Amino acid sequence: MNTTSSRQNDVQEALALLAQGRPADCETALRQILRRHENDVLCRAVCLDGLGRALFALRRPVEALDALEQSLRLLRGQADASRSSLPLLPGVMQNLAHVRLALGRAEESLALGREAAQLAEQIFGPDSPRLAGALLRLSAAYYRGRDFDEAERLMLRAKAIWEAQDGPVPPELGVCLNNLGRICEERGQFTEGIALHRRAVALRRELLGEHEDTAFSLGNLGVALASDGQWEEAAAVLAEAMGLYTRLGKGESPEAVGYRANLAVCREALQARRAVRSAAAEHLK
Known part of the structure:
Protein backbone atom coordinates (compact mmCIF):
# COMPACT_ATOMS: atom_id res chain seq x y z
CA MET A 1 0.00 0.00 0.00
CA ASN A 2 1.44 3.39 -0.94
CA THR A 3 1.94 6.17 1.58
CA THR A 4 -1.00 8.26 0.33
CA SER A 5 -3.45 5.34 0.53
CA SER A 6 -2.20 4.40 4.00
CA ARG A 7 -2.60 7.98 5.20
CA GLN A 8 -6.12 8.21 3.76
CA ASN A 9 -7.09 4.95 5.46
CA ASP A 10 -5.75 6.21 8.78
CA VAL A 11 -7.82 9.38 8.49
CA GLN A 12 -10.96 7.48 7.48
CA GLU A 13 -10.57 5.09 10.40
CA ALA A 14 -10.12 8.00 12.81
CA LEU A 15 -13.20 9.80 11.48
CA ALA A 16 -15.20 6.57 11.68
CA LEU A 17 -14.69 6.67 15.45
CA LEU A 18 -16.64 9.94 15.56
CA ALA A 19 -19.45 8.42 13.52
CA GLN A 20 -19.53 5.55 16.03
CA GLY A 21 -20.10 7.98 18.89
CA ARG A 22 -16.51 7.81 20.16
CA PRO A 23 -15.31 11.44 19.94
CA ALA A 24 -12.57 11.04 22.57
CA ASP A 25 -11.00 8.15 20.64
CA CYS A 26 -11.39 10.14 17.44
CA GLU A 27 -9.55 13.08 19.01
CA THR A 28 -6.65 10.85 20.08
CA ALA A 29 -6.34 9.22 16.65
CA LEU A 30 -6.49 12.51 14.74
CA ARG A 31 -3.89 14.17 16.97
CA GLN A 32 -1.54 11.25 16.29
CA ILE A 33 -2.04 11.65 12.53
CA GLU A 38 3.09 18.08 9.76
CA ASN A 39 3.89 19.01 6.15
CA ASP A 40 0.84 17.54 4.37
CA VAL A 41 -1.49 20.53 4.10
CA LEU A 42 -4.55 18.72 2.78
CA CYS A 43 -4.25 15.90 5.30
CA ARG A 44 -3.91 18.40 8.13
CA ALA A 45 -6.94 20.37 6.94
CA VAL A 46 -9.12 17.25 6.88
CA CYS A 47 -7.84 16.10 10.27
CA LEU A 48 -8.36 19.52 11.85
CA ASP A 49 -11.94 19.59 10.56
CA GLY A 50 -12.58 16.19 12.10
CA LEU A 51 -10.82 17.24 15.29
CA GLY A 52 -13.03 20.31 15.52
CA ARG A 53 -16.16 18.17 15.21
CA ALA A 54 -14.86 15.71 17.82
CA LEU A 55 -14.02 18.51 20.27
CA PHE A 56 -17.45 20.05 19.80
CA ALA A 57 -19.06 16.66 20.50
CA LEU A 58 -16.95 16.58 23.68
CA ARG A 59 -18.44 19.97 24.65
CA ARG A 60 -15.16 21.83 24.14
CA PRO A 61 -16.37 24.48 21.68
CA VAL A 62 -13.50 26.97 22.10
CA GLU A 63 -10.95 24.30 21.17
CA ALA A 64 -13.24 23.17 18.35
CA LEU A 65 -13.34 26.74 17.04
CA ASP A 66 -9.54 26.92 16.92
CA ALA A 67 -9.20 23.60 15.08
CA LEU A 68 -11.85 24.51 12.51
CA GLU A 69 -10.41 27.96 11.89
CA GLN A 70 -7.02 26.37 11.25
CA SER A 71 -8.63 23.90 8.85
CA LEU A 72 -10.40 26.65 6.92
CA ARG A 73 -7.21 28.74 6.63
CA LEU A 74 -5.32 25.76 5.24
CA LEU A 75 -8.08 24.88 2.77
CA ARG A 76 -8.50 28.44 1.53
CA GLY A 77 -4.77 28.57 0.80
CA GLN A 78 -4.86 25.14 -0.80
CA ALA A 79 -7.88 26.04 -2.94
CA ASP A 80 -5.98 29.02 -4.35
CA ALA A 81 -3.24 26.65 -5.49
CA SER A 82 -5.35 23.64 -6.49
CA ARG A 83 -9.07 23.39 -7.26
CA SER A 84 -9.06 19.75 -6.15
CA SER A 85 -9.51 20.85 -2.53
CA LEU A 86 -12.41 23.21 -3.34
CA PRO A 87 -15.18 20.62 -2.67
CA LEU A 88 -13.97 20.31 0.94
CA LEU A 89 -14.47 24.00 1.69
CA PRO A 90 -18.28 24.15 2.12
CA GLY A 91 -18.28 21.39 4.74
CA VAL A 92 -15.57 23.00 6.85
CA MET A 93 -17.31 26.37 6.55
CA GLN A 94 -20.57 24.84 7.76
CA ASN A 95 -18.90 23.16 10.72
CA LEU A 96 -17.17 26.39 11.70
CA ALA A 97 -20.39 28.39 11.30
CA HIS A 98 -22.15 25.88 13.57
CA VAL A 99 -19.55 26.30 16.32
CA ARG A 100 -19.58 30.09 16.00
CA LEU A 101 -23.37 30.04 16.41
CA ALA A 102 -23.07 27.87 19.52
CA LEU A 103 -20.60 30.40 20.95
CA GLY A 104 -23.01 33.28 20.36
CA ARG A 105 -21.20 34.72 17.33
CA ALA A 106 -24.38 34.84 15.27
CA GLU A 107 -23.41 37.43 12.65
CA GLU A 108 -20.13 35.66 11.88
CA SER A 109 -22.01 32.37 11.69
CA LEU A 110 -24.56 33.80 9.26
CA ALA A 111 -21.92 35.31 6.99
CA LEU A 112 -19.92 32.10 6.79
CA GLY A 113 -23.05 29.96 6.44
CA ARG A 114 -24.23 32.04 3.48
CA GLU A 115 -20.81 31.72 1.85
CA ALA A 116 -20.87 27.95 2.40
CA ALA A 117 -24.33 27.60 0.83
CA GLN A 118 -23.38 29.74 -2.18
CA LEU A 119 -20.18 27.76 -2.70
CA ALA A 120 -22.00 24.43 -2.31
CA GLU A 121 -24.51 25.43 -5.00
CA GLN A 122 -21.69 26.60 -7.27
CA ILE A 123 -19.69 23.38 -6.85
CA PHE A 124 -22.37 20.70 -6.51
CA GLY A 125 -25.38 22.23 -8.27
CA PRO A 126 -28.86 23.43 -7.21
CA ASP A 127 -30.29 19.94 -6.69
CA SER A 128 -27.43 18.43 -4.70
CA PRO A 129 -27.93 16.88 -1.24
CA ARG A 130 -24.69 18.65 -0.31
CA LEU A 131 -26.45 21.96 -0.93
CA ALA A 132 -29.45 20.77 1.10
CA GLY A 133 -27.15 20.14 4.06
CA ALA A 134 -25.66 23.62 3.75
CA LEU A 135 -29.13 25.18 3.61
CA LEU A 136 -30.24 23.28 6.70
CA ARG A 137 -27.17 24.42 8.65
CA LEU A 138 -27.70 28.02 7.52
CA SER A 139 -31.35 27.90 8.59
CA ALA A 140 -30.26 27.26 12.18
CA ALA A 141 -28.66 30.71 12.38
CA TYR A 142 -31.83 32.38 11.12
CA TYR A 143 -33.90 30.34 13.57
CA ARG A 144 -31.64 31.42 16.44
CA GLY A 145 -32.20 35.04 15.35
CA ARG A 146 -35.97 34.39 15.28
CA ASP A 147 -36.18 35.05 11.54
CA PHE A 148 -38.59 32.15 11.17
CA ASP A 149 -39.67 33.03 7.63
CA GLU A 150 -36.14 32.81 6.22
CA ALA A 151 -35.35 29.73 8.30
CA GLU A 152 -38.49 28.04 6.97
CA ARG A 153 -37.71 29.02 3.37
CA LEU A 154 -34.25 27.46 3.58
CA MET A 155 -35.54 24.31 5.28
CA LEU A 156 -38.33 23.82 2.76
CA ARG A 157 -35.82 24.09 -0.08
CA ALA A 158 -33.54 21.56 1.64
CA LYS A 159 -36.51 19.26 2.26
CA ALA A 160 -37.55 19.43 -1.40
CA ILE A 161 -34.02 18.53 -2.53
CA TRP A 162 -33.83 15.50 -0.24
CA GLU A 163 -37.32 14.28 -1.09
CA ALA A 164 -36.51 14.44 -4.82
CA GLN A 165 -33.49 12.11 -4.47
CA ASP A 166 -33.57 8.48 -5.49
CA GLY A 167 -32.44 5.89 -2.98
CA PRO A 168 -32.60 5.83 0.82
CA VAL A 169 -34.02 8.76 2.74
CA PRO A 170 -31.16 10.71 4.38
CA PRO A 171 -31.18 11.13 8.19
CA GLU A 172 -30.90 14.90 7.71
CA LEU A 173 -34.53 14.94 6.57
CA GLY A 174 -35.48 14.07 10.15
CA VAL A 175 -33.64 17.17 11.37
CA CYS A 176 -35.46 19.25 8.78
CA LEU A 177 -38.90 17.93 9.79
CA ASN A 178 -38.09 18.46 13.45
CA ASN A 179 -36.99 22.06 12.91
CA LEU A 180 -39.99 22.87 10.73
CA GLY A 181 -42.16 21.55 13.54
CA ARG A 182 -40.45 23.89 15.98
CA ILE A 183 -41.16 26.86 13.71
CA CYS A 184 -44.85 25.91 13.61
CA GLU A 185 -44.85 25.81 17.42
CA GLU A 186 -43.27 29.26 17.58
CA ARG A 187 -46.13 30.54 15.43
CA GLY A 188 -48.75 28.83 17.56
CA GLN A 189 -49.56 26.35 14.76
CA PHE A 190 -49.59 23.32 17.03
CA THR A 191 -51.58 20.96 14.79
CA GLU A 192 -49.11 21.44 11.94
CA GLY A 193 -46.12 21.29 14.28
CA ILE A 194 -47.25 18.07 15.94
CA ALA A 195 -47.79 16.46 12.53
CA LEU A 196 -44.23 17.35 11.49
CA HIS A 197 -42.82 16.01 14.76
CA ARG A 198 -44.71 12.74 14.25
CA ARG A 199 -43.13 12.42 10.80
CA ALA A 200 -39.69 13.09 12.29
CA VAL A 201 -40.20 10.41 14.95
CA ALA A 202 -41.42 7.87 12.38
CA LEU A 203 -38.50 8.59 10.05
CA ARG A 204 -35.90 8.32 12.80
CA ARG A 205 -37.41 5.11 14.13
CA GLU A 206 -37.15 3.65 10.64
CA LEU A 207 -33.65 4.89 9.86
CA LEU A 208 -31.97 4.84 13.27
CA GLY A 209 -34.00 2.62 15.60
CA GLU A 210 -33.02 3.07 19.25
CA HIS A 211 -30.82 6.13 18.88
CA GLU A 212 -30.25 9.41 20.69
CA ASP A 213 -31.75 11.31 17.75
CA THR A 214 -34.91 9.21 17.96
CA ALA A 215 -35.18 10.05 21.66
CA PHE A 216 -34.67 13.73 20.82
CA SER A 217 -37.51 13.68 18.28
CA LEU A 218 -39.76 11.91 20.77
CA GLY A 219 -38.96 14.61 23.30
CA ASN A 220 -39.81 17.36 20.84
CA LEU A 221 -43.09 15.66 19.99
CA GLY A 222 -43.90 15.41 23.68
CA VAL A 223 -43.18 19.10 24.25
CA ALA A 224 -45.35 20.07 21.27
CA LEU A 225 -48.23 17.95 22.59
CA ALA A 226 -47.86 19.52 26.03
CA SER A 227 -47.88 23.01 24.52
CA ASP A 228 -51.18 22.08 22.88
CA GLY A 229 -52.61 20.87 26.20
CA GLN A 230 -52.60 17.19 25.19
CA TRP A 231 -51.20 16.19 28.56
CA GLU A 232 -51.83 12.44 28.54
CA GLU A 233 -50.17 11.72 25.20
CA ALA A 234 -47.44 14.25 25.99
CA ALA A 235 -46.62 12.43 29.23
CA ALA A 236 -46.60 9.06 27.48
CA VAL A 237 -44.32 10.27 24.69
CA LEU A 238 -41.94 12.05 27.07
CA ALA A 239 -41.76 8.94 29.26
CA GLU A 240 -40.88 6.93 26.16
CA ALA A 241 -38.15 9.44 25.30
CA MET A 242 -36.74 9.23 28.83
CA GLY A 243 -36.76 5.44 28.72
CA LEU A 244 -34.81 5.49 25.47
CA TYR A 245 -32.27 8.00 26.80
CA THR A 246 -31.79 5.79 29.87
CA ARG A 247 -31.26 2.63 27.81
CA LEU A 248 -28.68 4.47 25.73
CA GLY A 249 -26.80 5.62 28.83
CA LYS A 250 -27.77 9.25 28.14
CA GLY A 251 -30.23 9.71 30.99
CA GLU A 252 -28.31 12.69 32.40
CA SER A 253 -27.60 14.46 29.12
CA PRO A 254 -28.80 18.09 28.91
CA GLU A 255 -31.58 17.08 26.53
CA ALA A 256 -32.78 14.29 28.80
CA VAL A 257 -32.72 16.57 31.84
CA GLY A 258 -34.88 19.09 29.98
CA TYR A 259 -37.39 16.48 28.85
CA ARG A 260 -37.54 15.04 32.37
CA ALA A 261 -38.58 18.48 33.62
CA ASN A 262 -41.24 18.67 30.90
CA LEU A 263 -42.51 15.24 31.90
CA ALA A 264 -42.86 16.43 35.50
CA VAL A 265 -44.92 19.40 34.29
CA CYS A 266 -47.20 17.07 32.32
CA ARG A 267 -47.73 14.81 35.31
CA GLU A 268 -48.51 17.79 37.53
CA ALA A 269 -51.04 19.03 34.98
CA LEU A 270 -52.68 15.60 34.84
CA GLN A 271 -52.87 15.46 38.64
CA ALA A 272 -54.41 18.92 38.76
CA ARG A 273 -56.97 17.96 36.12
CA ARG A 274 -57.88 14.78 38.00
CA ALA A 275 -58.27 16.79 41.21
CA VAL A 276 -60.61 19.25 39.48
CA ARG A 277 -62.70 16.42 38.04
CA SER A 278 -62.84 14.67 41.41
CA ALA A 279 -63.96 17.88 43.12
CA ALA A 280 -66.60 18.44 40.45
CA ALA A 281 -67.89 14.89 40.87
CA GLU A 282 -68.12 15.35 44.65
CA HIS A 283 -70.01 18.59 44.15
CA LEU A 284 -72.60 16.84 41.99
CA LYS A 285 -73.32 14.14 44.58
Missing part, protein backbone atom coordinates in the same frame (compact mmCIF):
# COMPACT_ATOMS: atom_id res chain seq x y z
CA LEU A 34 -1.45 15.40 12.77
CA ARG A 35 1.87 14.79 14.55
CA ARG A 36 2.96 12.34 11.85
CA HIS A 37 2.05 14.55 8.88
Whole structure:
Protein backbone atom coordinates (compact mmCIF):
# COMPACT_ATOMS: atom_id res chain seq x y z
CA MET A 1 0.00 0.00 0.00
CA ASN A 2 1.44 3.39 -0.94
CA THR A 3 1.94 6.17 1.58
CA THR A 4 -1.00 8.26 0.33
CA SER A 5 -3.45 5.34 0.53
CA SER A 6 -2.20 4.40 4.00
CA ARG A 7 -2.60 7.98 5.20
CA GLN A 8 -6.12 8.21 3.76
CA ASN A 9 -7.09 4.95 5.46
CA ASP A 10 -5.75 6.21 8.78
CA VAL A 11 -7.82 9.38 8.49
CA GLN A 12 -10.96 7.48 7.48
CA GLU A 13 -10.57 5.09 10.40
CA ALA A 14 -10.12 8.00 12.81
CA LEU A 15 -13.20 9.80 11.48
CA ALA A 16 -15.20 6.57 11.68
CA LEU A 17 -14.69 6.67 15.45
CA LEU A 18 -16.64 9.94 15.56
CA ALA A 19 -19.45 8.42 13.52
CA GLN A 20 -19.53 5.55 16.03
CA GLY A 21 -20.10 7.98 18.89
CA ARG A 22 -16.51 7.81 20.16
CA PRO A 23 -15.31 11.44 19.94
CA ALA A 24 -12.57 11.04 22.57
CA ASP A 25 -11.00 8.15 20.64
CA CYS A 26 -11.39 10.14 17.44
CA GLU A 27 -9.55 13.08 19.01
CA THR A 28 -6.65 10.85 20.08
CA ALA A 29 -6.34 9.22 16.65
CA LEU A 30 -6.49 12.51 14.74
CA ARG A 31 -3.89 14.17 16.97
CA GLN A 32 -1.54 11.25 16.29
CA ILE A 33 -2.04 11.65 12.53
CA LEU A 34 -1.45 15.40 12.77
CA ARG A 35 1.87 14.79 14.55
CA ARG A 36 2.96 12.34 11.85
CA HIS A 37 2.05 14.55 8.88
CA GLU A 38 3.09 18.08 9.76
CA ASN A 39 3.89 19.01 6.15
CA ASP A 40 0.84 17.54 4.37
CA VAL A 41 -1.49 20.53 4.10
CA LEU A 42 -4.55 18.72 2.78
CA CYS A 43 -4.25 15.90 5.30
CA ARG A 44 -3.91 18.40 8.13
CA ALA A 45 -6.94 20.37 6.94
CA VAL A 46 -9.12 17.25 6.88
CA CYS A 47 -7.84 16.10 10.27
CA LEU A 48 -8.36 19.52 11.85
CA ASP A 49 -11.94 19.59 10.56
CA GLY A 50 -12.58 16.19 12.10
CA LEU A 51 -10.82 17.24 15.29
CA GLY A 52 -13.03 20.31 15.52
CA ARG A 53 -16.16 18.17 15.21
CA ALA A 54 -14.86 15.71 17.82
CA LEU A 55 -14.02 18.51 20.27
CA PHE A 56 -17.45 20.05 19.80
CA ALA A 57 -19.06 16.66 20.50
CA LEU A 58 -16.95 16.58 23.68
CA ARG A 59 -18.44 19.97 24.65
CA ARG A 60 -15.16 21.83 24.14
CA PRO A 61 -16.37 24.48 21.68
CA VAL A 62 -13.50 26.97 22.10
CA GLU A 63 -10.95 24.30 21.17
CA ALA A 64 -13.24 23.17 18.35
CA LEU A 65 -13.34 26.74 17.04
CA ASP A 66 -9.54 26.92 16.92
CA ALA A 67 -9.20 23.60 15.08
CA LEU A 68 -11.85 24.51 12.51
CA GLU A 69 -10.41 27.96 11.89
CA GLN A 70 -7.02 26.37 11.25
CA SER A 71 -8.63 23.90 8.85
CA LEU A 72 -10.40 26.65 6.92
CA ARG A 73 -7.21 28.74 6.63
CA LEU A 74 -5.32 25.76 5.24
CA LEU A 75 -8.08 24.88 2.77
CA ARG A 76 -8.50 28.44 1.53
CA GLY A 77 -4.77 28.57 0.80
CA GLN A 78 -4.86 25.14 -0.80
CA ALA A 79 -7.88 26.04 -2.94
CA ASP A 80 -5.98 29.02 -4.35
CA ALA A 81 -3.24 26.65 -5.49
CA SER A 82 -5.35 23.64 -6.49
CA ARG A 83 -9.07 23.39 -7.26
CA SER A 84 -9.06 19.75 -6.15
CA SER A 85 -9.51 20.85 -2.53
CA LEU A 86 -12.41 23.21 -3.34
CA PRO A 87 -15.18 20.62 -2.67
CA LEU A 88 -13.97 20.31 0.94
CA LEU A 89 -14.47 24.00 1.69
CA PRO A 90 -18.28 24.15 2.12
CA GLY A 91 -18.28 21.39 4.74
CA VAL A 92 -15.57 23.00 6.85
CA MET A 93 -17.31 26.37 6.55
CA GLN A 94 -20.57 24.84 7.76
CA ASN A 95 -18.90 23.16 10.72
CA LEU A 96 -17.17 26.39 11.70
CA ALA A 97 -20.39 28.39 11.30
CA HIS A 98 -22.15 25.88 13.57
CA VAL A 99 -19.55 26.30 16.32
CA ARG A 100 -19.58 30.09 16.00
CA LEU A 101 -23.37 30.04 16.41
CA ALA A 102 -23.07 27.87 19.52
CA LEU A 103 -20.60 30.40 20.95
CA GLY A 104 -23.01 33.28 20.36
CA ARG A 105 -21.20 34.72 17.33
CA ALA A 106 -24.38 34.84 15.27
CA GLU A 107 -23.41 37.43 12.65
CA GLU A 108 -20.13 35.66 11.88
CA SER A 109 -22.01 32.37 11.69
CA LEU A 110 -24.56 33.80 9.26
CA ALA A 111 -21.92 35.31 6.99
CA LEU A 112 -19.92 32.10 6.79
CA GLY A 113 -23.05 29.96 6.44
CA ARG A 114 -24.23 32.04 3.48
CA GLU A 115 -20.81 31.72 1.85
CA ALA A 116 -20.87 27.95 2.40
CA ALA A 117 -24.33 27.60 0.83
CA GLN A 118 -23.38 29.74 -2.18
CA LEU A 119 -20.18 27.76 -2.70
CA ALA A 120 -22.00 24.43 -2.31
CA GLU A 121 -24.51 25.43 -5.00
CA GLN A 122 -21.69 26.60 -7.27
CA ILE A 123 -19.69 23.38 -6.85
CA PHE A 124 -22.37 20.70 -6.51
CA GLY A 125 -25.38 22.23 -8.27
CA PRO A 126 -28.86 23.43 -7.21
CA ASP A 127 -30.29 19.94 -6.69
CA SER A 128 -27.43 18.43 -4.70
CA PRO A 129 -27.93 16.88 -1.24
CA ARG A 130 -24.69 18.65 -0.31
CA LEU A 131 -26.45 21.96 -0.93
CA ALA A 132 -29.45 20.77 1.10
CA GLY A 133 -27.15 20.14 4.06
CA ALA A 134 -25.66 23.62 3.75
CA LEU A 135 -29.13 25.18 3.61
CA LEU A 136 -30.24 23.28 6.70
CA ARG A 137 -27.17 24.42 8.65
CA LEU A 138 -27.70 28.02 7.52
CA SER A 139 -31.35 27.90 8.59
CA ALA A 140 -30.26 27.26 12.18
CA ALA A 141 -28.66 30.71 12.38
CA TYR A 142 -31.83 32.38 11.12
CA TYR A 143 -33.90 30.34 13.57
CA ARG A 144 -31.64 31.42 16.44
CA GLY A 145 -32.20 35.04 15.35
CA ARG A 146 -35.97 34.39 15.28
CA ASP A 147 -36.18 35.05 11.54
CA PHE A 148 -38.59 32.15 11.17
CA ASP A 149 -39.67 33.03 7.63
CA GLU A 150 -36.14 32.81 6.22
CA ALA A 151 -35.35 29.73 8.30
CA GLU A 152 -38.49 28.04 6.97
CA ARG A 153 -37.71 29.02 3.37
CA LEU A 154 -34.25 27.46 3.58
CA MET A 155 -35.54 24.31 5.28
CA LEU A 156 -38.33 23.82 2.76
CA ARG A 157 -35.82 24.09 -0.08
CA ALA A 158 -33.54 21.56 1.64
CA LYS A 159 -36.51 19.26 2.26
CA ALA A 160 -37.55 19.43 -1.40
CA ILE A 161 -34.02 18.53 -2.53
CA TRP A 162 -33.83 15.50 -0.24
CA GLU A 163 -37.32 14.28 -1.09
CA ALA A 164 -36.51 14.44 -4.82
CA GLN A 165 -33.49 12.11 -4.47
CA ASP A 166 -33.57 8.48 -5.49
CA GLY A 167 -32.44 5.89 -2.98
CA PRO A 168 -32.60 5.83 0.82
CA VAL A 169 -34.02 8.76 2.74
CA PRO A 170 -31.16 10.71 4.38
CA PRO A 171 -31.18 11.13 8.19
CA GLU A 172 -30.90 14.90 7.71
CA LEU A 173 -34.53 14.94 6.57
CA GLY A 174 -35.48 14.07 10.15
CA VAL A 175 -33.64 17.17 11.37
CA CYS A 176 -35.46 19.25 8.78
CA LEU A 177 -38.90 17.93 9.79
CA ASN A 178 -38.09 18.46 13.45
CA ASN A 179 -36.99 22.06 12.91
CA LEU A 180 -39.99 22.87 10.73
CA GLY A 181 -42.16 21.55 13.54
CA ARG A 182 -40.45 23.89 15.98
CA ILE A 183 -41.16 26.86 13.71
CA CYS A 184 -44.85 25.91 13.61
CA GLU A 185 -44.85 25.81 17.42
CA GLU A 186 -43.27 29.26 17.58
CA ARG A 187 -46.13 30.54 15.43
CA GLY A 188 -48.75 28.83 17.56
CA GLN A 189 -49.56 26.35 14.76
CA PHE A 190 -49.59 23.32 17.03
CA THR A 191 -51.58 20.96 14.79
CA GLU A 192 -49.11 21.44 11.94
CA GLY A 193 -46.12 21.29 14.28
CA ILE A 194 -47.25 18.07 15.94
CA ALA A 195 -47.79 16.46 12.53
CA LEU A 196 -44.23 17.35 11.49
CA HIS A 197 -42.82 16.01 14.76
CA ARG A 198 -44.71 12.74 14.25
CA ARG A 199 -43.13 12.42 10.80
CA ALA A 200 -39.69 13.09 12.29
CA VAL A 201 -40.20 10.41 14.95
CA ALA A 202 -41.42 7.87 12.38
CA LEU A 203 -38.50 8.59 10.05
CA ARG A 204 -35.90 8.32 12.80
CA ARG A 205 -37.41 5.11 14.13
CA GLU A 206 -37.15 3.65 10.64
CA LEU A 207 -33.65 4.89 9.86
CA LEU A 208 -31.97 4.84 13.27
CA GLY A 209 -34.00 2.62 15.60
CA GLU A 210 -33.02 3.07 19.25
CA HIS A 211 -30.82 6.13 18.88
CA GLU A 212 -30.25 9.41 20.69
CA ASP A 213 -31.75 11.31 17.75
CA THR A 214 -34.91 9.21 17.96
CA ALA A 215 -35.18 10.05 21.66
CA PHE A 216 -34.67 13.73 20.82
CA SER A 217 -37.51 13.68 18.28
CA LEU A 218 -39.76 11.91 20.77
CA GLY A 219 -38.96 14.61 23.30
CA ASN A 220 -39.81 17.36 20.84
CA LEU A 221 -43.09 15.66 19.99
CA GLY A 222 -43.90 15.41 23.68
CA VAL A 223 -43.18 19.10 24.25
CA ALA A 224 -45.35 20.07 21.27
CA LEU A 225 -48.23 17.95 22.59
CA ALA A 226 -47.86 19.52 26.03
CA SER A 227 -47.88 23.01 24.52
CA ASP A 228 -51.18 22.08 22.88
CA GLY A 229 -52.61 20.87 26.20
CA GLN A 230 -52.60 17.19 25.19
CA TRP A 231 -51.20 16.19 28.56
CA GLU A 232 -51.83 12.44 28.54
CA GLU A 233 -50.17 11.72 25.20
CA ALA A 234 -47.44 14.25 25.99
CA ALA A 235 -46.62 12.43 29.23
CA ALA A 236 -46.60 9.06 27.48
CA VAL A 237 -44.32 10.27 24.69
CA LEU A 238 -41.94 12.05 27.07
CA ALA A 239 -41.76 8.94 29.26
CA GLU A 240 -40.88 6.93 26.16
CA ALA A 241 -38.15 9.44 25.30
CA MET A 242 -36.74 9.23 28.83
CA GLY A 243 -36.76 5.44 28.72
CA LEU A 244 -34.81 5.49 25.47
CA TYR A 245 -32.27 8.00 26.80
CA THR A 246 -31.79 5.79 29.87
CA ARG A 247 -31.26 2.63 27.81
CA LEU A 248 -28.68 4.47 25.73
CA GLY A 249 -26.80 5.62 28.83
CA LYS A 250 -27.77 9.25 28.14
CA GLY A 251 -30.23 9.71 30.99
CA GLU A 252 -28.31 12.69 32.40
CA SER A 253 -27.60 14.46 29.12
CA PRO A 254 -28.80 18.09 28.91
CA GLU A 255 -31.58 17.08 26.53
CA ALA A 256 -32.78 14.29 28.80
CA VAL A 257 -32.72 16.57 31.84
CA GLY A 258 -34.88 19.09 29.98
CA TYR A 259 -37.39 16.48 28.85
CA ARG A 260 -37.54 15.04 32.37
CA ALA A 261 -38.58 18.48 33.62
CA ASN A 262 -41.24 18.67 30.90
CA LEU A 263 -42.51 15.24 31.90
CA ALA A 264 -42.86 16.43 35.50
CA VAL A 265 -44.92 19.40 34.29
CA CYS A 266 -47.20 17.07 32.32
CA ARG A 267 -47.73 14.81 35.31
CA GLU A 268 -48.51 17.79 37.53
CA ALA A 269 -51.04 19.03 34.98
CA LEU A 270 -52.68 15.60 34.84
CA GLN A 271 -52.87 15.46 38.64
CA ALA A 272 -54.41 18.92 38.76
CA ARG A 273 -56.97 17.96 36.12
CA ARG A 274 -57.88 14.78 38.00
CA ALA A 275 -58.27 16.79 41.21
CA VAL A 276 -60.61 19.25 39.48
CA ARG A 277 -62.70 16.42 38.04
CA SER A 278 -62.84 14.67 41.41
CA ALA A 279 -63.96 17.88 43.12
CA ALA A 280 -66.60 18.44 40.45
CA ALA A 281 -67.89 14.89 40.87
CA GLU A 282 -68.12 15.35 44.65
CA HIS A 283 -70.01 18.59 44.15
CA LEU A 284 -72.60 16.84 41.99
CA LYS A 285 -73.32 14.14 44.58
